[in-house]
Amino acid sequence: MHEFSMMCALVDVLKAEIEKNNVTKVNEVIVEVGELSFLAEEQMRFAYNTLAEDNERLAGSKFTFESVPAEIECQECGRVGDVDYLGEENHFRMPIIKCPDCDGSVSILKGRECQIKNMIAEVGE
Numbered sequence: 001m002h003e004f005s006m007m008c009a010l011v012d013v014l015k016a017e018i019e020k021n022n023v024t025k026v027n028e029v030i031v032e033v034g035e036l037s038f039l040a041e042e043q044m045r046f047a048y049n050t051l052a053e054d055n056e057r058l059a060g061s062k063f064t065f066e067s068v069p070a071e072i073e074c075q076e077c078g079r080v081g082d083v084d085y086l087g088e089e090n091h092f093r094m095p096i097i098k099c100p101d102c103d104g105s106v107s108i109l110k111g112r113e114c115q116i117k118n119m120i121a122e123v124g125e
């Protein structure tokens, strides 16, 4: 399960931050997830809640999922824009990772991230 292994890595980062900052209780964790990472919100939330249960400072905290739209830049013509998809809405769709104007190859500027944006927490003495 893709989401669960990603979430394990994120929770490890959180635990390190908790230790470093002497956090006593985490209230909310905001995670930024790129459109092209293909991580589903419900599975991420489930994985988070499961992992957070085992840590008394994370247990009961709110999980906020922020989706980051993809952005690509054409290497040929310099066009910057969002990503088109093959396939129908509400089905599995393949992103088209090439320029819609000139068919040139593109680099992905945004949309692959999966990272902690913010942690709202109470800090001890």
Ligand SMILES: [Zn+2]
Pocket (backbone or CB within 6 Å): 074, 075, 076, 077, 078, 079, 099, 100, 101, 102, 103, 104
């Ligand atoms: Zn182009």
